[in-house]
Amino acid sequence: MKKILLFGLWLGACLPALAQTTPKPPITWKDVTNWKALSAFGGTQLSPDGQWMAYVLMSVAEGDADLIIQKTSDTTQYKYPIGAATFVPMSFSDDSRFFAFKVFPTAKEKKAAAKSPGKPLLEKAFLIELAGNKKTEFERVTSFAFNGEQSSHLALLLSPATPSAGPTAPKGRDLLLYDLGSGKTQNIGNISEMSFNKKGDWLALTIDANEKAGNGLQVRNMNTGVTTIIDSDKARYQSLNWTEKGDGLAALKGVKDDKYKTDVMSVVGVKNFATKPELTEYNPKKDSLNFPKGMKISPNRRPYWTEDLSRLFFGIHKEDLVKKDTKGTAKADTAKKATPAPKPVSDVEKLAKIKADTSIKSLDDLQKALAKIKTDSAKVAQRGGNVPNLSGATDDLDKPEVTVWNWQDKRLQSRQQVTEMQDKQFSFLAMYNGKKFTRLTDSTLLNINPAPKALYAIGLEDAAYELDASLDGQNYADVYVVDLKTGARTKVFEKYYLSGYASTPTPSQDGTKFLYAKDGHYYVYDIASKQSLNLTEKIPSSFVDTEDDHNVKKPMVPMLGWSTDSKYVLLRDLWDIWKLSVDGKEVVNLTKNGRQQKIRYTSRYKLDPEEKGINLKQPLYVRAYGEFTKKSGIALIEVDKKGNLIPGVKSLLWEDANIGNLSKAKKAAVYTFTRESFTDPTDFFVSKSEKLTDSKQVTKNTPDFNKFSWSSGVQLVDYVSDKGDTLQGALFLPANYTKGKKYPTIIYYYEKLSQTLNVYTNPSFSGTGWNPNVYTSNGYAVFIPDIVYKLNDPGMSAVWCVLPAVKAALKTGVIDETKMGIHGHSWGGYQTSFLITQTNMFKAAAAGAPLTDMVSMYNLIYKNSGTSNGQIFEASQGRLVAPWDNWEAYFRNSPLHHVKNIQTPLLLLHNDADGAVDFTQGIEYYTAIRRLKKPVALVQYKGENHGLAKLVNRKDYAIRMMEFFDYHLKGKPAPDWWQKGIDRLDMEDHLEKRIVFDK
Structure with missing residues (x-):
């Protein structure tokens, strides 16, 4: 009995030690779904007195967020669930007594609403009195603002009680004006815009009511509560803009005119608030002197006063007249709806129609039918018409859907299509000094940048060089100086190199x-x-x-x-x-x-x-x-x-460590900065010393961090490239690393990235499937070497840098040379696709959206921007001269050219809507490797661009890529999608098995 008791005492004493040494589990992709971390998009704020910090813990996937308000001097903390947010509007009052923020519908509510759309989901706003954590809640809030330096009121603009009936419907809504001292609320109706000046002693309001009754521009004196009507008309007022000092206000005033598609605008300005607000208005219809014909004031540029309140700046653009029919009636005013144009008939539909024609019973009949179509088309073309509609739906003639690309186009037609909306909204800068209108830009000088004090502006005009720039990527412009009082311009430099x-x-x-x-x-x-x-x-x-x-x-x-x-x-x-x-x-x-x-x-x-x-x-x-x-x-x-x-x-x-983001409280000597490392999440620290001594951590990032095992540390690897460049690589150790043991390793790269040695990466579903912290948590080492480039050898540069880097990293004893995989996306995907044609030292490779044929890629369009890849090749990332000046360089650096050398199993990600690297690049490479019967799988997500955007797709690819590497580098069972071909009839069942935690 005594022995048993002693053993029990020994066991009880050892249990804590055993518990402490029990390794934590690696993070799984299912765990990532529930991960919360500091928001990277405006998710932190320091109060003006430095006594409070607010920060948001955002879900990296699809969960709800929390807002934390933390006192910087002690442990006082308030926590609020704020729903499924991606960006959280929030603000301290200028006196640091209050904090306001928005609250959103939860992820569950959004999912339910998506399945049964109907009533819109509305957002809230919370107002917190910080001294006692007193919360005041406001329903259906779209935006809010404290009244600047005065901090006496909170204004909240509400969502409409009923949804808007269209673009021409009144935009007026209720505005709540909440008195922070008394807690009393005033409701002001029919407000479309509101804006406080910097001091907060004036509130500007635009009224937009039914039938424009009482529409106008008003200002409210926040000290007296008196509202002054500055202007009133059957018009729509918009684009409120205070001067920085808050002593001047500018806005636009639009009046409906049936001759135009949009309202006819005038510019209004208000000043002399200290005495009696004074209105200045410029209306081209009333004062057309010097105003260019065929133009109108643009609603797309916000007007503003100069600092000295002597001039108003605004935009002008071409008139948008309503087109008229042959009777001279405006089409927009006709009561009868125009017959919609017939849907264009595809070749497949034409073929189906021919097949359905019972009179076609032989090859001769078919040839006659085709000949008739051709003859009818020719007759129409001879009389200047279009090919007839073969669908039989109407006798109207179809218009050709044609785009003509001319060699003299300064911008490719594809570029013009991308910028079509931007071009339509473009406006020229103009000014009004109270007496005279002056146009400052035109077709010979499109854009200028007004310098401080509004004495001069600097303009860059590239029209003469735009064509060449679209070809070789080398940018030039003529530099102008514009006198902003007279509008006179002087060309300072010609063909200035940018x-x-x-x-x-x-x-x-x-x-x-x-x-x-x-x-x-x-x-x-x-x-x-x-x-x-x-x-x-x-x-x-x-x-x-x-x-x-x-x-x-x-x-x-x-x-x-x-x-x-x-x-x-x-x-x-x-x-x-x-x-x-x-x-x-x-x-x-x-x-x-x-x-x-x-x-x-x-x-x-x-x-x-x-x-x-x-x-x-x-x-x-x-x-x-x-x-x-x-x-x-x-x-x-x-x-x-x-x-x-x-x-x-x-x-x-x-x-x-990675230290940065230094900031200071607005009204106090309180400083904050961030610190992170690869193994320590990003957190904010506060110091009350200008020397940043005695700093204290105030945020608590990643609440679940300590539940899992993470990388055991980092190492720097020095190496020299084959061309003599002194470079470095960042080596990230696997979790629970044991010295002397070798580990499967992923080599990742994208130009120079060794500077990420001390950068923390949140576990997440990235658009490329890659996450170094998830891989190191799961027992992989990760090595990220630098690549520098030699002109005309972008692919070979990767060979000259990556292979020596890996050989140097092997000397650390961390990497298992028989279990190395490589991965990169986009330009990194290109390096991966090229490296496997030059070496067999890697056991597996994953390439996302790679360039594979430099010859064909040069002549393709970068669809996201509509520009030519040629200019990227010659002056940007491609680092090549034009192909006809060095064809050998293009072949030498094209993965496709060396495809026969591949022995490494390859996982390709390439999406059919990729607007950066055309889908055909992935297809070319895949079909070539497949033709050679080498192991390759192409993963294509329908409708996705260069990186994956949809969460379900990001989840899917992250799992697939790790399965791929786990099989090749860890010896785990091969996933079915890799081991066996995918039959289309089995695809639905195959996909059902994929996202195991998405239900």
């Missing part, structure tokens, strides 16, 4: 100068004197991005910005930040140690969202990144007692 957005002219804060790039140098141009000064020619550094391996001329490292006083610019080379005076007399390296210590100072943190330029009298916070250590952090450039920046940086945070 090597990227960094070379786009950038105006100073006083609007009198702009920075531009030319031949590898930065220049400043003084508008008044028309003089340029080279700012960088004497600096012992280069501001050219020499690591950009695209086929462009001297691409520049982007600037950081202009100083507030417009006397300095901050520039970056690849390592350091430089302060340059625009008179060329002062050059200072502010960071100093970047190049020496291989630290890249990549950006400056903008702590004041409303800043105008960089205040060089204040300390500068900059992000630091160790190019070869992958460490990151935040550094400070301090100022001396005289308010001058002190060259040299003080490191505040510097860790083996």
